[in-house]
Amino acid sequence: MKSESVKRRNTCLAVTAAVVIAIVLIIVILAFTVFKAKRPVSTVDSVKLENLHVGLDIAQLRVDLNVTLKVDVSVENPNKVGFKYSGSAAQLNYRGQMIGEAPIPAGDISPGEKTGMNLTLTIMADRLLSNSQLFSDVTSGELPVNTFVRLSGKVRVLGFIKFHVVSSSSCDVTVNISNRTIGDQVCHYKTKL
Incomplete structure (x- = not known):
């Protein structure tokens, strides 16, 4: 039972980490493409x-x-x-x-x-x-x-x-x-x- 709950927790942490990394990557991509600073x-x-x-x-x-x-x-x-x-x-x-x-x-x-x-x-x-x-x-x-x-x-x-x-x-x-x-x-x- 404990190993299954540890597996679920690890899976949940891995999914959360993947979502956070994906969001950070999207922000970085947007910062350097769509929102890239241009010269006035x-x-x-x-x-x-x-x-x-x-x-x-x-x-x-x-x-x-x-x-x-x-x-x-x-x-x-x-x-x-x-x-x-x-x-x-x-x-x-x-x-x-x-x-x-x-x-x-x-x-x-x-x-x-x-x-x-x-x-x-x-x-x-x-x-x-x-x-x-x-x-x-x-x-x-x-x-x-x-x-x-x-x-x-x-x-x-x-x-x-x-x-x-x-x-x-x-x-x-x-x-x-x-x-x-x-x-x-x-x-x-x-x-x-």
Whole structure:
């Protein structure tokens, strides 16, 4: 009698262990297939010149400049789970030097959602005017600038598996000073998981 009850108990434990292992395997398979973390994609949709004032003092070889760019960025979350990103900043660069910055507040992007962000980048004139190439760029009629946006955050799969994700975009933009428009625009996108 005892051996039969031990057999039943062992059989019950074996079945329970097999069910638990099967459930764990299903969760792991789902985590690495259906719920596999994908990289959010940030895209610069448009760059618009909102304000441009240029004053040229040829006698003193000096340029007075005030430029404001409106940058529309969208971030798409292709995951089956939400993407939570921390606060960041968009940068405006001139020939490798940061000359403007706009804060990007922390936020969440729902699964499969695409979120737009409207950023205003104003040039820090003192940083720009100290660059020796500014005078020649202004006299040529074109000001080359670069916008850089980087978002860093986490994707949680099944509530307990976390993946760190970084998405960035960099756009080289030419500001046409004579007609106050945006000329050439070339963007590069990068994501890391």
